[in-house]
Amino acid sequence: MKIRSVLSAAVLAVATTFAAAQALAQDKFTLRLAETWGPNFPIFGDTTKRFAETVNKMSDGRLTVRIDSANKHKAPLGVFDMVKAGQYDMGHSASYYWKGKVPETLFFTSMPFGMNAMEQYxxxxxxxxxxxxxxxxxxxNMLSFPGGNTGVQMGGWFRKEIKSLDDLKGLKMRIPGFAGEVFAEVGVNPTNIAPGELYTALERNTIDAVEWVGPALDLRLGFQQIADYYYTGWHEPATELQFLINKRVWDRLPxxxxxxxxVAMRTASYDMLVHSQHANAEAWANIKQEYPNVQIKRFPDDIFQAMYEANKKLLKEAASESEMAAKIIDSQQNYLEQSRAYSDISERAYLNTMAEVE
Amino acid sequence: MKIRSVLSAAVLAVATTFAAAQALAQDKFTLRLAETWGPNFPIFGDTTKRFAETVNKMSDGRLTVRIDSANKHKAPLGVFDMVKAGQYDMGHSASYYWKGKVPETLFFTSMPFGMNAMEQYxxxxxxxxxxxxxxxxxxxNMLSFPGGNTGVQMGGWFRKEIKSLDDLKGLKMRIPGFAGEVFAEVGVNPTNIAPGELYTALERNTIDAVEWVGPALDLRLGFQQIADYYYTGWHEPATELQFLINKRVWDRLPxxxxxxxxVAMRTASYDMLVHSQHANAEAWANIKQEYPNVQIKRFPDDIFQAMYEANKKLLKEAASESEMAAKIIDSQQNYLEQSRAYSDISERAYLNTMAEVE
Structure with a gap:
């Protein structure tokens, strides 16, 4: 054996050992994430992009998240199934979309007359x-984490003012989910219509009212051009999106x-709430200036009271159908009661004080 | 040369090279952080501990933060100077403590009649x-980052009910900072007293009223035992603490x-707001149950109006003394106006609706 080849062999052996040690600590991972939203969907889509960027920077490139929007995977409401089956490692969606499959998922997004964002966090x-x-x-086989909050969603756009419970009878309104069921209890005909068709449906009186999100996202769909009454919210006071992760994928990560x-998910979710506050305030200033026809309205007290009762009735039904649902509803109601008593003497008192000075 | 020593030399050379490469990517750092608070100070101190823990875990031990509380460094209000001079790498404190040195630092904590936490973030x-x-x-030579928010601070504990502006004349109250100056404008004698002496001062009528933080921290000092009137807040609607970092230290980090x-600072700061909501709600439930003597009060409108005017006057004075202060005040006022218009139709409308049903 020549000295030269001994040396090469030694170098190779040592290099291999170091490379192995390095690999253990420095394995690279790529996670594929399916989001319910289309590409470049504002605020929601910014949240996944921000999350992916943060993870990549903090891990010095060891962890990459590749985002597929709905145009790619073609299954906006298939995120739960795809992540469960391992077709995707992660998802970004909203928990209440799965209530048809697993009724108890409903409670982790936002509930009518429920907690606001701070209380819910x-x-x-x-x-x-x-x-x-x-x-x-x-x-x-999945983990779920808070994935971004919209804050209080607006109560929707109405072409006619709602002055009494009678005005709601037979009203056709786009409002999905549990809130739609509450509305149905007081006489509304709730329907669900694809986002792309909402404007035309409202313009042609196929529907009389539409609930979407808040000023920033509503403005893009143009409702302010054809509806004068913009109602304050009650039905989704703190809509929390969701990161879903396949548990086997999670367990493989160091x-x-x-x-x-x-930490990146937690920050991205808080950041979305702050981003929503900013973007909604900007859009609302824009609407006020460009569309003086738009008036902010609040449902009369008797309507709120009727919806509040309907909501209680529906929650009672849900609790009677599932022990797990009963446990969650109980936890949320107790927490809301204690937390709101404090919100009332702090945040609410302050905002009301400020509304009266000047 | 024997084969054996060639081999050893080769191993050594290769090992050294790998170790050097490893060191570059894997240098370990320890940052020393001085906090204004005493050891185990609730909520504020939990924030620095949570931050240090997160940083350590995310960096796999490459970055350690060692926290010195006030009992160690003995200079609770020396944090600015110590971080600036490099005696400490980092600090955790509140920006308004430095207004005597750098008047413009005042504006980054919370301002009377200013933004709430979401608006401010x-x-x-x-x-x-x-x-x-x-x-x-x-x-x-420092960087400053948001370091945790208390939410709306309570307006303070009063032994006598405040029914008119006259009741404020000559009132001795512990209330520091800019809010103290506003109170002084309407006739209060603001004083500052060390936390450990506050209870006795209030009990012996050395002072008539005391402003501290909110239910969770107030409860520990026992004011509810000797004062019946707990006023809603106006003066610190979103007190944001602060992480300070020496810029040379920051620049050395990869x-x-x-x-x-x-990201760890950002999450820790949001987390403190959420923790405050929880702890305050819990403490308030406790006070309501154990101290039925305590009544929530709101200053009458004419008092708020007078303080609002006084605040405007003081801001105008501050703006006239410094171009930088003028720029910040302007930015904050404009942002508040736009942001609050949206908070009013979302968060405030929702909380008021909920207060009326049931």
């Missing part, structure tokens, strides 16, 4: 909410990358 | 607030650790 992180959510998603994911 | 991250803060801290720091 406090419930998730200090009031047992995260644990209940994992109890619901665990059997489906502890530092898991923590990077956890 | 939106201003920091989307309305130019972060850039203005760096303009103020840059000349002192890009991935900088991002880990940035």
């Amino acid at each position: 406090a419930w998730f992180y200090h009031g047992g909410g995260m644990e209940l959510m994992q109890e619901v998603y665990g059997p489906h 502890a530092d990358l898991q923590e990077i994911m956890r | 939106a201003w920091f991250y989307h309305g130019g607030g972060m850039e203005l803060m760096q303009e103020v801290y840059g000349p002192h 890009a991935d650790l900088q991002e880990i720091m940035r």
Whole structure:
């Protein structure tokens, strides 16, 4: 054996050992994420992009998240199934979309007359909410994390003013989910229509009213051009989106990358609430200036009271159908009661004080 | 040369090269952080602990933050100077403590009749607030980041009910800072007293009223035992704490650790707001149950109006004394106006609706 080849062999052996050690600590991962939204959907889509960017920077490129929007995977409401089956590693969507499959998923987005965003985050992180959510998603081999909040959603655009409960009878309104069921209890005909057809449906009186999100996203669909009455919210006071992760994928990640994911999701979700506040305020200023026809309205007290009763009735029914639902509703109601008593003497009192000075 | 020693030399050379490469990517850093608070100070101190823990986990131990509380460094209000001089790498404090040194630092904590927490985060991250803060801290070789929010602070504990502006004349109250100056304009004698002496001062009528933080921190000091009137807030609607970092220290960190720091600070600050909501609600439930003597009060409208005018006057004075202050006040007022118009039709409308049903 020549000295030269001994040396090469030694170099190779040592290099291999170091490379192996390096690989252990420095394995690279790429996670594929399916989002319910179309490409470049404002605010919601910014949240996944921001999350992916943060994860990549914090991990120094060891963890990459590749986002497929709905135009790519063609299954906006298939995110739950795709992540469960491992077709995608992660999803970004909203928990209440799965209530047809797993009724208890309904409760982790936002509930009519429920907690506002701060109260709900406090419930998730200090009031047992995260644990209940994992109890619901665990059997489906997934982890679910808060994925971005819209804040209080607006009550919707109406072409005619709603002055009494009678005005709601037979009213055709685009409003999906549990809130639609509440509305149905007071006589509304709730329907669901694809976003792209909403403007025309409202313009041609196929529907009389439409609930979407808030000023920033509503403005793009143009409702302010054809409806004068913009109602304040009651039905989704803190719509929280959701990150879903396949549990086998999660378990393969080393502890530092898991923590990077956890913190990046948590920040992205808070950031979306702050982004929503900014974008909604900007859009609302724009609407006020460009569309003086638009008036802010609040449903009369008797309508709120009737919807509040209807909501209680529906919650009672849901609780009677599932022990898990009963447990979640109970936890949320108790937490809301305690948390709201404080919100009333702090945030609400302050905003009301400010509304009276000047 | 024997084969054996050639081999050893080769191994050594290769090992050294790999170790050097490893070191570059894997240098370890320890940052020393001085906090204004005493050891185990609730909520505020939890924020620095949570931050340090997150940073350590996300960096897989490459970045350690060692926290010194006030009992260690003995200079609770020396944090600015110590971080500036490099005695400490980082600080956790509140920006308004430095207004005696750099008047413009006042504006980055919370202002009377100013933005609430969501509005203020939106201003920091989307309305130019972060850039203005760096303009103020840059000349002192420091970076400043939001460091945790208390939410709306309560207006304080009063032993006698305040029914008119006359009741404020000559009233001795512990209320520091800009809010104290506003109170002084309407006849109050604001004083500052060390936390440990507040209870006795209030009990012995050395002072007539005391402003502290909110239910969670107030409860510990026992004011509810000797004062019946707990007033809603107006003076610190969104008190934001602060992380301070020496710029030379920051510049030495590789890009991935900088991002880990940035995201960990951001999450810790949001998390404190959520933690405050939880802890305040819990403490308020406790006070309501154990101290039925305590009544929530709101200053009469004419008092709010007088303080609102006084605040405007003081802001005008501050703006006339410094171009930078004028620029910040202008930015904050414009942002508040636009943001609040939206908060009024969303968060405020919703909380008021909920207060009326049931």
